[in-house]
Amino acid sequence: MGFFNRFLRLSPLGAAFHLYYKSGLQEDGWFRSYCRKQPIDAQGNPLPWYSYAAIRFLEPRLSPDFRVLEYGAGNSTLWYAQRVRSVLAIEHDSAWVKALTPLLPDNAKILHKPLEPKEAYTQAAENPSQPFELIIIDGRLRNRCVAAALQWLSDDGVLILDNAERAHYAKARRLLQEKGFKYLEFWGMPVGVPVNSSTHIYYRPNNVLGI
Numbered sequence: 001m002g003f004f005n006r007f008l009r010l011s012p013l014g015a016a017f018h019l020y021y022k023s024g025l026q027e028d029g030w031f032r033s034y035c036r037k038q039p040i041d042a043q044g045n046p047l048p049w050y051s052y053a054a055i056r057f058l059e060p061r062l063s064p065d066f067r068v069l070e071y072g073a074g075n076s077t078l079w080y081a082q083r084v085r086s087v088l089a090i091e092h093d094s095a096w097v098k099a100l101t102p103l104l105p106d107n108a109k110i111l112h113k114p115l116e117p118k119e120a121y122t123q124a125a126e127n128p129s130q131p132f133e134l135i136i137i138d139g140r141l142r143n144r145c146v147a148a149a150l151q152w153l154s155d156d157g158v159l160i161l162d163n164a165e166r167a168h169y170a171k172a173r174r175l176l177q178e179k180g181f182k183y184l185e186f187w188g189m190p191v192g193v194p195v196n197s198s199t200h201i202y203y204r205p206n207n208v209l210g211i
Contacts, residue, residue, distance in 0.1 A: 025189075026042070027042060028041065028042060028052055028191075029041040029042035029043070029044075029047075029191075030052075030189070030191065030192055032044070032192075033047075033191045033192025034192040034193075034194070036192070037192070038075060038192070039074070039075045039076070039190075039191035039192055040075065040191070040192075045079075046075035046076070046078040046079045047075055047076070047079055047191045048074075048075065048076035048079055048080075048136075048138075048162075048191070049074065049075070049076065049138070049162070049190055049191055049192075049193070050076075050160075050162055050186070050190055050191070050199040051186045051187060051188040051189065051190050051196075051197060051198065051199050052188055052189070052190075052191065053186040053187070053188050053199075054160075054186035054199035054201065055191075057184070057186060057201070058160075058201070058209075059083070061208075061209040061210060062080075062083045062084055062134075063084065063133075063208065064083070064084060064085060065084075065085055065133075066083075066084040066085055066133040066134050066208065067084070067085055067086050067088075067128075067130060067131075067132045067133055067134075068080050068084050068086065068087045068088070068132060068133070068134045068135070068136065069087075069088050069089075069090075069125050069128075069132040069134070069135045069136070069149065069152060070087060070088070070089040070090070070135075070136040070138065070139075071089075071090050071121075071135075071136065071137050071138060071139035071140075071141075071142070071145045071149070072089070072090070072091065072136070072137075072138040072139025072140070073089035073090070073091035073096065073097065073100055073110045073139075074096075074100070076136065076138065077089045077100065077104070077108055077110065078103060078104070078105075078108070080108075080134075080136075081104065081105050081107055081108035082105075084107075084134070085107060086107045086108070086109075087107065087108040087109070088108075088109050088111065088125060088128075088132075089108070089109070089110045089111070090110075090111050090113055090121060090124045090125065090139065091110050091111070091112055091113070091139065092112070092113060092114060092115045092121055092139065092140055094112055097110050097112045111124050115140055115141065118141055118144060121139075121140065121141055121145075122141055122144045122145050122147075122148040123148055125149075125152055128152055131152055131153060131154035131155075131157065132152055132153060132154060132157060133154050133156070133157045133158070133208045134157060134158055134159075134160070134208070135149045135152065135153050135157065135158075135159045135160070136159075136160045136162070137149065137159065137160065137161045137162065137172070138160070138161075138162040138163075142161065142168075142169055142172055143168075143169060143171045143172045143175075146159070146161065146172040146175060146176065147172075147175060150179065154208070155204075156204070156206055156207050156208050157207070157208060158201060158202065158203045158207050158208060158209050158211075159176065159181070159201075159202040159203075160199065160200070160201055160202070161173070161176075161199075161200045161202065162197075162199050162200075163197050163198070163199075164185070164198050164199065164200035165187075165197060165198040173200070176202045180204055181202040181203060181204055182202070182203060182204070183200045183201060183202045183203070184200070184201045184203075184211065185198055185199075185200055186198065186199045186200075186201070
């Protein structure tokens with residue numbers, strides 16, 4: 001038994017064994033998410049597909065008065081809907097819209113918009129009745145969506161760009177900084193994903209998250 005314990009302590013297999021049975025990843029439900037191939041917590045509740053650090057930062061700062069616009073629907077739509085006034089999600093995949101729609105509460109709505117013409121997707125929230133306090137860019141055409149979404153963001157609103165480390169999104173990052181946004185960067189393994197990624201939270205002074 002002593003040899004086996006020493007082997008586990010010194011080998012990658014032992015590290016994996018330890019992570020699975022007693023670790024922060026286990027407590028957060030990372031393994032459950034990985035096996036189910038969907039972002040959920042340890043109890044099976046929906047989570048955004050962000051880094052855990054970003055989720056922990058956001059959750060206590062959300063308000064039931066927030067209006068949320070989200071490019072890219074999913075478990076994040078359900079997660080936000082439990083915590084804010086309303087969620088409008090834009091999604092290009094018709095099959096995914098059909099699967100997700102029956103799960104939505106009354107305060108959440110998904111608009112199915114194709115990627116061509118591009119404006120159909122990026123401008124889908126045109127003429128909202130009120131601006132959004134929180135806009136999430138986590139779908140397709142992210143550079144274009146960031147540029148379009150700024151017109152619907154409230155003066156104290158916050159914008160989230162997920163997977164912001166990708167070189168392809170440099171244009172969006174530059175635009176936001178040129179517009180006077182600062183950002184917080186949350187690196188780490190996203191829910192159920194075995195690689196590091198970065199979630200950026202962009203804000204201006206006197207913002208709704210109190211940053």
